[in-house]
Amino acid sequence: MRQLALFPLNLVVFPGEKLNLHIFEPRYRQLVRDCLQDGITFGVPPYLNGAVSELGTEMRLLSVEKSYASGELDIRSKAVGLFRVDEFFRELPGKLYAGATIEPVADDAAADPVLHDQIRALIQQLYDILGLRRLFQDLTPDFRVYDVAHQLGLSTEQEYQLLEATSEVERQHLALQHLAHILPVLQETERLKERVRLNGHFKNLTPPSF
Numbered sequence: 001m002r003q004l005a006l007f008p009l010n011l012v013v014f015p016g017e018k019l020n021l022h023i024f025e026p027r028y029r030q031l032v033r034d035c036l037q038d039g040i041t042f043g044v045p046p047y048l049n050g051a052v053s054e055l056g057t058e059m060r061l062l063s064v065e066k067s068y069a070s071g072e073l074d075i076r077s078k079a080v081g082l083f084r085v086d087e088f089f090r091e092l093p094g095k096l097y098a099g100a101t102i103e104p105v106a107d108d109a110a111a112d113p114v115l116h117d118q119i120r121a122l123i124q125q126l127y128d129i130l131g132l133r134r135l136f137q138d139l140t141p142d143f144r145v146y147d148v149a150h151q152l153g154l155s156t157e158q159e160y161q162l163l164e165a166t167s168e169v170e171r172q173h174l175a176l177q178h179l180a181h182i183l184p185v186l187q188e189t190e191r192l193k194e195r196v197r198l199n200g201h202f203k204n205l206t207p208p209s210f
Contacts, residue, residue: 001086004058005031005042006098012159013044013057013079014146015107020065023073027096032073034095035061043083043102046160052098054085055105055163082107082163108167111144115172122179123148129186145171153182 007028013019023029034040045056059077066074082105092099120139127136135151149162152175165171 001101001103003092004083004100004102005034005040005092005095006045006052006056006088006100007031007042007059008045008047008052008098010047010156011044012046012149012156012163013059014149014159014162015057015079015081016144016146017057017079017150018062019044019059019077019079021075021077023075024070026071027098029071029073030095031097032061032064032075036064041080043100044079045085045100046156046163048156048160052085052088053160055160056083056085056102057081057163058083058104081105106166108169109144111168112172115169115176119145119148119172119175119179122176122183123152125183126152126179126186129183129190144168145175149175152178154178 023032031042035042041058041060043056043058046053057079058081060080062076062078064073064075083102084105086101086103088098088100090098120143123139124136127133132151139148145162145168149159154162158174158178162171162174165174
């Protein structure tokens with residue numbers, strides 16, 4: 001168990017993800033200074049339903065891209081792992097920012113190749129419907145669910161469910177369940193849009209014989 005600075009946000013960050021942030025509050029400007037001076041990391045627990053979530057993602061500061069005269073900052077960071085909050089503190093001793101004692105969360109990264117292929121096929125359907133084929137072309141063959149989670153149309157609460165999953169196989173099942181639910185809805189929407197587009201066009205139809 002160790003202590004970690006916290007930066008709660010209204011979003012979910014997945015391991016391996018890079019996150020760019022504009023820092024303007026004094027407490028988080030102090031946090032960035034501490035990251036630079038002391039090499040500390042910080043945690044992003046999702047702020048959901050009016051509370052800081054139990055699970056969060058540990059971030060490492062990569063760079064400060066811009067410093068403004070006002071003291072505001074543009075930073076780049078990268079998610080390096082997951083943690084579980086043991087005890088939350090609104091302010092760490094002598095600091096303006098929040099923190100917690102935390103425990104790292106282990107992850108089973110082994111994927112099921114059959115589920116992987118099924119997800120890949122459904123993602124291709126999804127991106128075709130949405131006109132986002134470039135996203136599919138950029139998809140690496142060995143992608144993890146984490147890598148595509150933000151492009152699946154999940155709600156923040158559903159993304160948090162992926163954080164709660166303790167294995168890649170569990171995440172694969174969640175992704176498949178979601179895709180199997182939304183694809184028929186999107187396909188029907190596309191059919192409806194096509195019917196609407198055709199309405200009013202000249203139609204070459206054969207009338208029925210009486």
